[in-house]
Amino acid sequence: xxxxxxxxxxxxxxxxxxxxxxxxxxxxxxxxxxxxxxxxxxxxxxxxxxxxxxxxxxxxxxxxxxxxxxxxxxxxxxxxxxxxxxxxxxxxxxxxxxxxxxxxxxxxxxxxxxxxxxxxxxxxxxxxxxxxxxxxxxxxxxxxxxxxxxxxxxxxxxxxxxxxxxxxxxxxxxxxxxxxxxxxxxxxxxxxxxxxxxxxxxxxxxxxxxxxxxxxxxxxxxxxxxxxxxxxxxxxxxxxxxxxxxxxxxxxxxxxxxxxxxxxxxx
Amino acid sequence: xxxxxxxxxxxxxxxxxxxxxxxxxxxxxxxxxxxxxxxxxxxxxxxxxxxxxxxxxxxxxxxxxxxxxxxxxxxxxxxxxxxxxxxxxxxxxxxxxxxxxxxxxxxxxxxxxxxxxxxxxxxxxxxxxxxxxxxxxxxxxxxxxxxxxxxxxxxxxxxxxxxxxxxxxxxxxxxxxxxxxxxxxxxxxxxxxxxxxxxxxxxxxxxxxxxxxxxxxxxxxxxxxxxxxxxxxxxxxxxxxxxxxxxxxxxxxxxxxxxxxxxxxxx
Numbered sequence: 001x002x003x004x005x006x007x008x009x010x011x012x013x014x015x016x017x018x019x020x021x022x023x024x025x026x027x028x029x030x031x032x033x034x035x036x037x038x039x040x041x042x043x044x045x046x047x048x049x050x051x052x053x054x055x056x057x058x059x060x061x062x063x064x065x066x067x068x069x070x071x072x073x074x075x076x077x078x079x080x081x082x083x084x085x086x087x088x089x090x091x092x093x094x095x096x097x098x099x100x101x102x103x104x105x106x107x108x109x110x111x112x113x114x115x116x117x118x119x120x121x122x123x124x125x126x127x128x129x130x131x132x133x134x135x136x137x138x139x140x141x142x143x144x145x146x147x148x149x150x151x152x153x154x155x156x157x158x159x160x161x162x163x164x165x166x167x168x169x170x171x172x173x174x175x176x177x178x179x180x181x182x183x184x185x186x187x188x189x190x191x192x193x194x195x196x197x198x199x200x201x202x203x204x205x206x207x208x209x210x211x212x213x214x215x216x217x218x219x220x221x222x223x224x225x226x227x228x229x230x231x232x233x234x235x236x237x238x239x240x241x242x243x244x245x246x247x248x249x250x251x252x253x254x255x256x257x258x259x260x261x262x263x264x265x266x267x
Numbered sequence: 268x269x270x271x272x273x274x275x276x277x278x279x280x281x282x283x284x285x286x287x288x289x290x291x292x293x294x295x296x297x298x299x300x301x302x303x304x305x306x307x308x309x310x311x312x313x314x315x316x317x318x319x320x321x322x323x324x325x326x327x328x329x330x331x332x333x334x335x336x337x338x339x340x341x342x343x344x345x346x347x348x349x350x351x352x353x354x355x356x357x358x359x360x361x362x363x364x365x366x367x368x369x370x371x372x373x374x375x376x377x378x379x380x381x382x383x384x385x386x387x388x389x390x391x392x393x394x395x396x397x398x399x400x401x402x403x404x405x406x407x408x409x410x411x412x413x414x415x416x417x418x419x420x421x422x423x424x425x426x427x428x429x430x431x432x433x434x435x436x437x438x439x440x441x442x443x444x445x446x447x448x449x450x451x452x453x454x455x456x457x458x459x460x461x462x463x464x465x466x467x468x469x470x471x472x473x474x475x476x477x478x479x480x481x482x483x484x485x486x487x488x489x490x491x492x493x494x495x496x497x498x499x500x501x502x503x504x505x506x507x508x509x510x511x512x513x514x515x516x517x518x519x520x521x522x523x524x525x526x527x528x529x530x531x532x533x534x
Binding site: 042045095100102126148158159165188196206209 | 311312361362364368427431433449453454455457458462469471473
């Protein structure tokens with residue numbers, strides 16, 4: 001690991017802790033008690049998001065004032081160090097609003113070429129923390145991630161196809177591709193956000209998952225890139241190309257054979 | 268509470284514990300290690316389901332041999348006591364296969380008129396247990412359920428519409444109704460299964476949830492009826508009628524005003 005990355009890994013752990021402490025305060029708290037107005041619906045989520053993000057940005061600026069920040073909530077910050085943080089305080093807002101403990105704080109770090117060198121995902125309720133560093137094996141809570149389907153001969157007819165919501169497939173072309181895939185696969189599942197990727201990369205799934213998503217932003221998947229690739233997961237755009245800050249369509253599969261098979265539907 | 272129901276409440280608690288112990292053994296275990304064949308995909312889920320259900324049925328038959336059983340996995344058992352258990356060992360298979368800790372064991376009890384008198388929902392990973400008894404206030408882990416939106420003046424434009432999967436709306440009429448609702452509401456969320464109802468009934472949600480589902484079986488919602496109604500939640504079929512073993516379309520809302528509003532779209 002480069003010394004510049006190693007120093008920042010220490011801070012990344014602190015960012016996860018700081019964000020987690022804030023989110024725990026807001027989780028499963030109804031905001032309408034006390035007569036909140038209608039236009040403040042989901043205000044609690046916004047507040048939790050903004051507060052957690054700002055706490056992370058403050059910490060970055062105190063420790064690495066030259067680093068840039070790409071963030072979900074606030075304004076991006078240009079950097080001079082060659083390193084940029086990519087922050088999503090709550091990935092899984094749809095879970096957070098429902099009180100489901102499967103959201104996470106995503107913390108990515110990219111180099112001057114905008115390639116992810118570090119990724120942390122932190123689920124504050126269970127306390128689970130995933131870590132990926134470019135070129136190293138990923139881990140959850142320090143335990144190396146095992147991908148049981150890495151060399152499996154299983155094909156798409158036996159896989160579970162996962163997306164957070166079908167409403168992310170906004171174009172007729174995307175919808176047609178997904179309809180074709182649904183006819184081919186064994187099961188479908190919705191919801192889950194980043195937790196789908198993390199669970200899959202951890203080998204926690206009772207069947208092979210192929211995750212197909214669209215309409216994403218860089219902060220939705222940047223931190224997941226080193227985590228998934230360091231767990232032998234295939235993770236590309238729908239053309240099979242490396243993910244970039246401009247990518248919006250992503251697909252993740254447990255092995256190259258399954259990945260080729262799903263790409264044939266998506267390309 | 269009727270003495271017959273009170274006696275069975277004690278057993279219902281034991282059923283939840285027995286099922287939970289089995290599910291914990293199987294959760295987040297990949298079954299493909301060791302060369303499982305392709306036709307055994309999701310075998311681990313089936314095995315967990317069947318084993319948990321059989322353990323519950325054995326316990327019922329030992330304690331109340333005259334009771335009937337309606338079950339997800341095995342053959343139904345006709346009873347003579349006037350009481351019938353309605354069992355779903357894993358509600359949330361789509362969460363279970365992904366390693367998401369938001370499935371639950373659902374245990375319902377209906378009287379001779381097939382009306383739910385008792386409902387238990389147990390999430391074995393967090394250990395959370397919800398309990399509803401006809402005519403009483405429901406609780407989670409012994410804590411009374413609070414519905415913060417019970418008297419809220421909020422309307423559908425400020426609510427989050429929830430369904431486990433949009434693929435449960437199989438007819439063009441259902442799909443049209445949902446499309447109309449999606450245009451009206453504030454947010455949508457998918458996945459979650461029974462946990463959506465339980466979280467909503469517990470007041471754990473950051474905005475009011477309206478849950479709309481179709482293509483369900485009795486064991487999917489029977490246990491939820493006493494839990495939700497004992498938490499001041501409205502829970503009916505799409506016509507606004509009381510749920511019965513024949514119902515397949517359900518809708519749950521935090522107050523009568525919101526319920527009327529959503530029914531106008533569904534009827």
